[in-house]
Amino acid sequence: MESNRANRVFIFVVDNLIWVFVVVSLIVFSLISKSFFTPFNLVNILSRVAPLGLLVIGQSFTLITANFDLSSESAMGFTAMVAALLLASQKNGGLGLEWNPFVGILIMLAVGVLIGLFNGVFITRLGMNNFIMTVAMLMVLRGATYAISPGKSVNFLPEAFKWLGGGALFRVPLENGKMLAIPASMFFLIFAFLVAFAVTKYTRFGRNMYAVGANRQAAEAAGIDARRVILWVYIISGFCAALAGLLDAGRMDSATPRTGAGLIFPVQAAAVIGGISLFGGRGNLIGAFGGVLLWGILDTGLNIAKVSPFWIEVSRGALLLFAMFIDALKVSYLRRTAIRKVLSASPIGLKDPIQQLE
């Protein structure tokens, strides 16, 4: 019984290690620079990581089912470009259609869903390798974004379109007389993570996702349609990528051919740091949110502390490596305890293998 409790404590600590890091990094950076722990900066961190956060939600869904979606950064850029082209005036790089912003948002979300559907169908129905399939889509969509763009950025989008990504929900007066705009994207990010957490934790679909990711054969034997579950997670990932595009285009007031380019590495890193296992079937969305926060805090904090960009890159890589290490440690630990449990319950008393395991 005692070992069972130690086991639980270990898993609890490992699963929530991310929050220790978040708190420690907040304290460290506040001590380093007095400009770090200011309302403006904290609000900014949350609104800046919003597009990243949405991609992490999509990625977490696919990772939990032991799949990858590496195309999401390109899907984000492509959907943002599609919407911007429909909405911006000809002078600012658009097609000059200047459609209603809500129609533009609906179309971009639909395009995101279609991209996810396309990924999902090819992977589940044609049995294509999810890694290579989404890498192909990463290249196809990035190229297509360049192809449909006017060769430069598309700017000055309608207010209603920009609101979610760059608008203020309300303004708070600061003591120096200035007003602090509380961005809508900050609340949207938190809301999105809560919804995603609820879906993965409290719905049958969410439980099926974990089951498929942990052991696909066992899940299928238990009557779960794994292919259907995987198709849906790709659709969700595409949808999230479109939302990320909406947030980013709103914040920048423009879509560029490079929107989202290179984000896939931070996305994977934030998800893994947040405890989403690359082996599938483990991790929760609240942890992933922690991963996104930690990424944003490090990004801003190291910049404010005036650390050289090269060392920032090194520290990110080191963090990712550490997260992978913890993940691998956790998985092997769980495997060992599971085997031990089975062996000790064995009626013919297999003591020797247990000793070998020690």
Next chain:
Amino acid sequence: MKKTVTIFTFFMVLALLMASCAPATPAAPAEPQVVEKTVVVEKTVVVEKEAPKTVTIGYGAPELSGGQGVIMNGMVTGAKGKNWAVVTTNANFDAAAQANQIDYFISLGVDAIVVVPVDSQAICASVQKAKDAGIPFFTIDRAPIGCEINMTVQSDNYMAGKQSGEAMVKLLTEKYGEPKGTVLELQGDLGQNVAQLRGAGFNDVMKNYPNIKVISKPTEWKAEKFSQATLDVVSTEAVDGIYMHSDCVGTKVVLSALEQLGKKFKAGEEGHIFLTGVDACPDAVAAIRDGYSDQASSQPLPDFGVVIADYIEKTLKGEQITEGEVVKEGALWSPARIVKSDTGFMMNLATTSVDKTNASDPALWGNQAK
């Protein structure tokens, strides 16, 4: 167990939310520490009153190769001259990264922001943020499009084109005894203001000489198009001279295209094709010294930062910037003109015509860049 996890995490989110919404007081984890902290704050206020506050400038470079490195060094020099601190960042061609970097500047509470925009239009979202935070915003080398800032300092691209045009006329006159011949104009991206001005300056000179035939080819600043256009035109027409909208892009590839055609000769040799261009990159200045190229209109890249430092100082003191001509004895960029445009005050610095007589001048940025 699961409940504790959920409760724990929810508290974390809540704490962060509250921290970010709270007014600008430092973190106060427990009562006794608050007392300590206020004492410290009072102390620093006293110190600030005695010593003058150092001015900090946030500088955002779009990338750091070639000319942009020279421009950034100029900004650092300009700030040093005023005893200011500079925080420099590099966006590496990424407009989103530049937007983030400007957020850092605002978080840091810099006194002024100077940026070379990666994207002239996308920068406007950041300009608005800086405006909301009450921080003056300047750009050098490139102007924003679609929003108003305090000031832009850039080089006079029309003048640069004009200087290259005049040099070309002089070279052709020396060759034939009168201004005539065929000139190939390798244009930049005509969607950009810079290329339009460099073309207009050149062609406004050329249209006074009806015997000079100008063949214009768009290249979109792409080296392979510079090369292709040179190969196509020089092999079919008797070209006397080539004018490049950017000798940074053009010098090497145009010279190697001429070599391919067997037409690369030094100045003074039979069959030499005149080369003029705008920018005066290290390549171009070296080619002028070696005799393969004839003229380049040099932008005062190292001076951008030094010149704008004066106007930042003015703005911080609350003085007005005024329109008109600015003359500074001995400066390569003098005379310059300040005009009020719809993107704020715009200062156009004079360019310097470089030929073999002054190609070794260390004041030229082409001789400073590594």
